[in-house]
Structures are given as structure tokens and as C-alpha cells.
Amino acid sequence: MTSLRHNTEPRDTYLDAARDCILDVGWRRTTLTEVARRAGVSRMTIYRTWSDMPQLLSDLMTREWGGVVADALADEDPDTSTVERLVGDIVGTVQRLRENELFIRIVDLDPELILPYLFSRRGRSQDAILELTVNALTEAQAAGEVRQGNPVLMARSMLLAAHGFVLSAHTMVDDAVSLDELDGELRLALTRGLLP
Template sequence: MKPDALEGALRRPFAEPASDRVLDAAREAFEDVGIQRTTMRDIARRAGLGRATVYRRYPDRDAVVAAVLLREVRVFLAWLDERIDHIEDPAEQIAECFVAVVTGLRGHSLLNRLLTLEPAAALPAVTVDAGAVLAVARGYFAAKLREHQQAGRLRSFDPEPAAEVFVRLAHSMLLSPPGCIPADDDARSRAFARAHLVPVVTG
């Protein structure tokens, strides 16, 4: 899915109940056995629906996978909003966003399960084929910076490159072995973000 298409899909309302049952069932199957071993028959059985009902909503497994990914992104961003939207100080919001993103992604059950079950398939999805999701993440963080600019809490600058730095660092920490940047201690991660990431993002 291209970045513009994914961003447009993120703005649409959540799916209706029958579609949610399909996506719930698909997510469960993906966590249990991986995407490659999940069939449309498996998804229909887990959802308690006929295959024809499933196919009317999603023409093939790839469409189901895309829909599950889209919903995971939406749920994650909604969760992130709850964690950071009440913070008015831009430096503190950036630090808290960094902590939330790193811990949230490292603890994401579906993502980690797929990286374990199907690394050959999952790794391209979160690296070379992750352009759309990374673009959405960059747009999300840039929008937060613009809100602070409009409120007079940040100076005027182009937030897109700053958001790119933030997203790329969080993405690297998800995929790379631990280094000197703390990722397993919220207080230390927050202190790191305040000292090193906030000055880069805000200039």
C-alpha cells in the first residue's frame, strides 16, 4: 500500500462488526501459525463465518493481511495519542513519545511473533517494504510538531526532516540489537530522549 493510500485509509472509519470478526480471526491465526500457513478457510473457521462471507469483504489473503496491518497501525496510533496528547510541553511530549514508541513496538505481540515465526517474510515487510508505514509515522510525528508550532511552543521550522530523524531512530531500535541507547528502562530512555533527541528534533 502506497503512503497516500495508507494515510487515506487511516482516516476512514473503523470496519463494521463482521469485518472486525474476520480481522480478529486473521490476527489470531497469524500469531498462532504465521501468515504463510494461514488460509482463507482457516480465517473463516476462526471467525465463525462462511468463506463466501469472508471473500465478499476481502478477495484474497493479501487483502486480509493489508487490512490487519492497517488496523494495527490505527490502534497503535490511537494508543500513542492517549499516552502523549495531554502533554503540552514539546520537549516532554517528544521524550514521552520516544519511550512509548520504543516500548510499544518492542512489546507488540503480532510483530514479534511474525519476526520469530517467519523472519524471511516479516523482515522485508518492516524494512525494504516498510515505506508506507514509515511515511505515516513521519506524518503523525510531524503533525504533533506542527501543533506545538501553531500554539507558539516551538519555533518555526520544517517538521518533516525532524520527524524523519525520530522515526528512523525508533525504527532502528526496533530492528537492531541493543546498544548504548537505553531501551529496556523507561526512565533512562526518557532521559536519553531529553538530552539527545529533543535538541535534534527541535533544533
């Protein structure tokens, strides 16, 4: 997947520089000083925005994953049913995350960066995805297109299911099962879980 560049604000330029650093040398070898050098600004300019690398990484991941979701939503087919669109958005996001070069680099070199969002707390991107999903479920329930139930619980369950398909699907692929077939099973499971 190509870089999600926004470059309308200086902050985005700094995040782009951080992204490039992480792609080149990994998280552990990326410093605020190197980000400043690549962005063509002073260290103090970067330090005024982020006091440390974890804060910068948090903002970078929020922007990057938000762009992945936006790309998935942009591919919606207006001629499909609400359930098909919602499931398509989730499966599309899963697929795009697995292909995202920053995500791949982090998982390959610095997987511990992902662990807090799996074991300790939700991140801003996860909360944004949940909010979108809850809103879509609530509207679809009101229209009778999705089964009744707590939309917050349903959205969280769907996100938990998607986590495994983002992070571990490759461990289940071999000569007997392809990645496309696994994604088809995710689509089927989500669809059947939503239908009235």
C-alpha cells in the first residue's frame, strides 16, 4: 500500500518523516533528532510537538490506521445491502492493515509496540473504529436490517474477531487454506452474526 500522505500541516510533515524513519531503520533506532533531521526542522520544533517517541508513534499510528479505515470506507458499493457494506468495510480494513507497509514493518521488527493494544487498552484508532461500527449497527437495527442487540457489544465482538485476522491469519495459510478463503470465512461469520 502506498504511503498515506497528507502534508497540509507541518505536523503531517513531521509524521511523514517519522514514518519514513521507522520504515528505514525500525522503531528502536528512530529518534526525535532523526525525525527532525528528515523533516528539515530543528529538534526543538519536534520536541515542542512531542516530548518523546511513544507520543509521536501514537499520533502516527492513529493517523495511519485512520487512513486505512478511510480507504476501506471509500471502496463501499452503494448498491449493496447495509450488512454487506458493513462487513465489507471490516474485511476491507483487515486486508488493508495486513498490506500496510508501516504495519508490516512494526509487526516484523517491533511487535511489542502492538501488544498494549491487544492486552492492556484500546487505542484511539480502535475507539474510532468502534464508534463508526456502533453508529452503523444502530442505524441498521433501526431499519430492521441487523438483528437486535447491544450495538456496543456487537461492535466490540466484531473488532475482536478482526484482530485475529489482521495479526494471525498468515499462521493459518498453507496448501490447504488460502488467505482469500480465510477472509471469506470472516465475511461469512460477520454476516451471519448480523442478520436478523
